[in-house]
Amino acid sequence: MNADERRFEVLRAIVADFVSSKEPVGSKALVDRHNLGVSSATVRNDMAALEEEGFIVQPHTSAGRVPTDKGYRLFVDRLHEVKPLTGPERRAIRNFLDGALDLDDVMRRSVRLLAQLTQQVAVVQYPTLTRSTVRHVEVVTITPARLMLVLITNTGRVDQRMVDLGDVITDDDVARLRTVLNSAMAEKRLADASAAVAELPDQAPPELRDVLIRVCGVLIESLVEHPEERMVLGGTPNLTRNVADFPNSLRQVLEALEEQVVVLKLLAAARDSSTVRVSIGAENEALEMQTTSVISTGYGSDGMVLGGLGVVGPTRMDYPGTMAAVRAVAAYVGEILDGR
Numbered sequence: 068m069n070a071d072e073r074r075f076e077v078l079r080a081i082v083a084d085f086v087s088s089k090e091p092v093g094s095k096a097l098v099d100r101h102n103l104g105v106s107s108a109t110v111r112n113d114m115a116a117l118e119e120e121g122f123i124v125q126p127h128t129s130a131g132r133v134p135t136d137k138g139y140r141l142f143v144d145r146l147h148e149v150k151p152l153t154g155p156e157r158r159a160i161r162n163f164l165d166g167a168l169d170l171d172d173v174m175r176r177s178v179r180l181l182a183q184l185t186q187q188v189a190v191v192q193y194p195t196l197t198r199s200t201v202r203h204v205e206v207v208t209i210t211p212a213r214l215m216l217v218l219i220t221n222t223g224r225v226d227q228r229m230v231d232l233g234d235v236i237t238d239d240d241v242a243r244l245r246t247v248l249n250s251a252m253a254e255k256r257l258a259d260a261s262a263a264v265a266e267l268p269d270q271a272p273p274e275l276r277d278v279l280i281r282v283c284g285v286l287i288e289s290l291v292e293h294p295e296e297r298m299v300l301g302g303t304p305n306l307t308r309n310v311a312d313f314p315n316s317l318r319q320v321l322e323a324l325e326e327q328v329v330v331l332k333l334l335a336a337a338r339d340s341s342t343v344r345v346s347i348g349a350e351n352e353a354l355e356m357q358t359t360s361v362i363s364t365g366y367g368s369d370g371m372v373l374g375g376l377g378v379v380g381p382t383r384m385d386y387p388g389t390m391a392a393v394r395a396v397a398a399y400v401g402e403i404l405d406g407r
Contacts, residue, residue, distance in 0.1 A: 091133050096131065160396060173404070178299045187389065190334060194404065198371060200254055204245070206244055213231050248282070314358075343364045346360065360381070360384055376396065
């Protein structure tokens with residue numbers, strides 16, 4: 068083992084001890100707890116070198132050392148593999164998510180599960196509508212002059228809208244309307260479906276034109292993104308259990324988490340990839356989030372990423388375990404949505 072490899076082993080031991088104990092780590096503790104194969108003097112020299120290079124820092128004069136953002140980054144970058152979840156953990160995830168009733172339930176269960184697995188704040192973004200396709204449009208007669216439109220996407224999202232027609236419609240015309248709408252929209256991306264719907268009134272037989280003008284106007288509204296529904300947040304109390312990790316900044320972090328725009332930006336980079344992304348401390352663009360680490364990834368099916376999910380926590384976190392949980396939950400969410 069050369070000097071660089073040995074120093075990385077010392078750094079890895081410091082990260083492990085600090086994450087578990089929350090206390091600065093000294094050279095004697097490293098020698099006692101870890102089989103580093105070198106003397107205490109060598110460990111002290113390695114720690115001095117790591118400190119000089121900015122990988123660890125001494126928070127107090129008489130204290131041990133703690134990792135810096137740069138130290139955590141080196142640790143994460145040199146993780147050769149993310150430790151796999153155990154069989155019981157994987158089965159528990161699958162059983163918990165398989166019980167979901169609909170898309171909203173999938174999102175709620177996913178965020179609750181991720182927060183429990185990681186003991187951090189979990190964030191799950193709803194499937195991005197612009198990447199979804201229309202699976203089916205159902206037309207239900209409420210009264211002879213009122214219809215309910217039910218738009219169902221391939222991700223399981225269901226949007227219900229009422230349409231007042233201003234005139235009565237027969238059951239036969241309702242059936243024709245259903246056929247026309249599905250012929251125009253089924254299997255199309257939402258943007259393409261919106262364009263197709265906009266053209267329908269001009270192509271309709273005269274007796275359906277007025278109805279289609281009203282129906283298509285409502286459907287186009289349904290095909291537009293709803294920003295207020297785009298994410299679910301869970302596990303915020305987990306942050307308050309680690310107040311010492313956020314000196315003078317916990318309130319800022321909590322306020323930033325309430326701003327969906329900030330959190331969605333954190334997930335934005337992960338949305339376009341199925342790899343797990345780790346953003347540490349000052350790597351986070353938002354100033355309020357620079358005492359946190361964000362571990363995120365995209366989820367989806369058939370090679371299409373539909374949304375992002377991840378966790379937010381202090382830089383002092385179990386990176387291998389958290390990365391494994393994020394990756395596993397994302398994989399199961401993708402499988403579930405693919406089967407709906």
